[in-house]
Amino acid sequence: MSAGHTAVTTPVPQPDEPVIVCDTPQDECGVRDVLDRLGDKWSVYVVVELASGIRRFKELQRAIPGDISQRMLTLTVRRLERDGLVRRTVYPTVPPQVEYELTELGHSLTHLVKALADWSIAHRPAIAAAREAWDAAR
Amino acid sequence: MSAGHTAVTTPVPQPDEPVIVCDTPQDECGVRDVLDRLGDKWSVYVVVELASGIRRFKELQRAIPGDISQRMLTLTVRRLERDGLVRRTVYPTVPPQVEYELTELGHSLTHLVKALADWSIAHRPAIAAAREAWDAAR
DNA sequence: CTGCATCCGCGAAGATACTG
């Protein structure tokens, strides 16, 4: 490797203006906050189901595809409740009855999830094709 | 539709019309597809960084916050490449040079990620408050 | 019915060393 005087390391690709912003420089990109919350296996299903209305624990469990365990459902709704996306109402009856519903914050997230679903459905064929092509080349 | 003489067990919460749709009944909600792809720890950072332009491997690694290992970066970009979101260009030089950029498909995802980031930034205070309240009650 | 506690398997992610 010849060491020229003006021969700097890189051609300097000149990064364009940032398309996606991160507010605080100290903090990471804001997307992580949402994704950490929705990225787990079940949260999105809970949000989707609750987007249609109030649900009880068992109703949620039955409505969610993929046989979610009680443990996982509990953990998931607890996290969502802690983040203020889900409201949990306990009726002191026998047997106990607990209702779950989206808060305003949760409902505002619904639009995003909807957008995500739409994008996914729209581009699913393209993704499938890309995968097949990639796998074939391999 | 009137119940009439029926005294059924449950008040029948009457699920409203589904807010979020899933196309094929056999398949799950489409959101999972995107989330499985973006839900991992690093993918979103790669997309965010590439949204601003072409990047080389090392550039990507340095730009991504949180010290991503070579292994993880490789795995991440490979997955994104396989799904047709990222294009990988290898220049047979010495030392080797590899450039990564978003495909059209990847760029179309950028809008969603942007929306996610905006939502996250906008509601971060609300979420933080909810968490504090929840933790305090505990 | 709703929820918590415990144990455990497995895959994701990290660290390190080595190759082209």
Add this chain to the structure above:
DNA sequence: CAGTATCTTCGCGGATGCAG
């Protein structure tokens, strides 16, 4: 510089049992 291979660690998620 870019990437692979190997080993280890860690936490999610599943299964089960128990309690209010």
